[in-house]
Amino acid sequence: MIHTVAETGSTNADVLAALAAGEAWPEGDWLIADRQVAGRGRQGRNWFDGSGNFMGSTVVRLAPNDPSPASLALVAGLAVYEAVLPVLPEPSALRIKWPNDLTIANAKLAGILLERQNDAVVVGIGVNIRTAPELSDRRTISLSELTHAPDRNSFAGNLARSFVEELARWRNFGLEVMVRRWVAAAHPVGTGLTVNPPGEAALTGKFDGLTPDGALKLRLADGTSRVIHAGDVMFAGQES
Incomplete structure (x- = not known):
């Protein structure tokens, strides 16, 4: 209803x-x-x-x-x-x-x-x-x-x-x-993103899919992957 x-x-x-x-x-x-x-x-x-x-x-x-x-x-x-x-x-x-x-x-x-x-x-x-x-x-x-x-x-x-x-x-x-x-x-893997995790400085990287429980995977410039469970996400180049 x-x-x-x-x-x-x-x-x-x-x-x-x-x-x-x-x-x-x-x-x-x-x-x-x-x-x-x-x-x-x-x-x-x-x-x-x-x-x-x-x-x-x-x-x-x-x-x-x-x-x-x-x-x-x-x-x-x-x-x-x-x-x-x-x-x-x-x-x-x-x-x-x-x-x-x-x-x-x-x-x-x-x-x-x-x-x-x-x-x-x-x-x-x-x-x-x-x-x-x-x-x-x-x-x-x-x-x-x-x-x-x-x-x-x-x-x-x-x-x-x-x-x-x-x-x-x-x-x-x-x-x-x-x-x-x-x-x-979703937008393609490799799309540039800027993430603002709670209480942390902004992170810039590339979309690397999701974890099995639905968290965001962010591929950083050094090649490592950061799992994001909470945060504000913007396309790279947009201001947060």
């Missing part, structure tokens, strides 16, 4: 508050907003609330045999990828960037934010359907710049179905299949 509100602070914050209050929020239900006045992304960034864009959140209820909750970033990325792919005139231009962005020609199209509440993970997703924000630290793009953009509500339905399918694959087949599919949808 998809619940729609005209305006809210943040769909993620609303769902987290509902969970904290003990309200039932089944998997498969979404909260989407026409406008967010306090939306947020990773690293405390504002979440753009352009009219006609997709801004929504859903919940994954963690079970004992589920893969690592952190790997839900792969699930969400693939769900958005599969929902966006059919509307693009050149589908091969769409790429996933670790841990949470979808890009076209290295410009950000969509972002994902995961927040945990006890045995539940709230997955927030924003997609630039009609308009893209102007950001000082990275390029952005919207679907309307590339094609006849889908209606927000029809896109929401497609994304909800795609998320259910990817979540089932995650649970039924484990991480190996998810990692393989994610790497196939």
